[in-house]
Amino acid sequence: GxxxxxxxxxxxxxxxxxxxxxxxxxxxxxxxxxxxQHAGEAPTFLSYNVLDGLEEKGRFSSFxxxxxxxxxxxxxxxxxxxxxxxxxxxxxxxxxYIPTFxxxxxxxxxx
Amino acid sequence: KAGVTQTPRYLxxxxxxxxxLSCSPISGHRSxxxxxxxxxxxxxxxxxxxxxxxxxxGNFPGRFSGRQFSNSRxxxxxSTLELGDSALYLCASSLGESGxxxxxxxxxxxxxx
Numbered sequence: 001g002x003x004x005x006x007x008x009x010x011x012x013x014x015x016x017x018x019x020x021x022x023x024x025x026x027x028x029x030x031x032x033x034x035x036x037q038h039a040g041e042a043p044t045f046l047s048y049n050v051l052d053g054l055e056e057k058g059r060f061s062s063f064x065x066x067x068x069x070x071x072x073x074x075x076x077x078x079x080x081x082x083x084x085x086x087x088x089x090x091x092x093x094x095x096x097y098i099p100t101f102x103x104x105x106x107x108x109x110x111x
Numbered sequence: 112k113a114g115v116t117q118t119p120r121y122l123x124x125x126x127x128x129x130x131x132l133s134c135s136p137i138s139g140h141r142s143x144x145x146x147x148x149x150x151x152x153x154x155x156x157x158x159x160x161x162x163x164x165x166x167x168x169g170n171f172p173g174r175f176s177g178r179q180f181s182n183s184r185x186x187x188x189x190s191t192l193e194l195g196d197s198a199l200y201l202c203a204s205s206l207g208e209s210g211x212x213x214x215x216x217x218x219x220x221x222x223x224x
Contacts, residue, residue: 030210042201042215091210098144098167103153
């Protein structure tokens, strides 16, 4: 089975840096997704990590440690529009093609 | 390329009724997955269709069913609606291989009274 854990809610200040953690215990693992979801909207893809290490995409970076079952999403130079829910999802190895989603972390950015 | 589209966007039904939701995937995508999202449970997987066949299924009762057409468009049906079925229903399309990114539609918000 899959068990994915992320904090329910985080708050941060505009211009700051925030790290959203995701830990997982799974019977199989292929990679880990991060999605962003604004209130009332669909999730949108942010990143997909398969190998250990940090991948940077502009203000957003995602890190994966397969041996520790751990990932984080790092958001720099926070903007008000970054207030959203951030979902991590584990992609199982071949066979089942469906990622399992965590419950999401609601990030509130205040001035 | 056009994104994933879902219709209708909003729906109000009463208990006992049935509802059909529609999803058109991104052109070239053969996999369509359906999810139910509620504040308490998060994103819960309903089922996935690939090339007109149900390939994966979540833990939902038989009242929830779906199908996929030859053009990859998919429909989801919920019969005998219950109050607890009120949720945002999202569909996601992908190429259908493990690790492929899923692209979500805007969702259908269903309210059951």
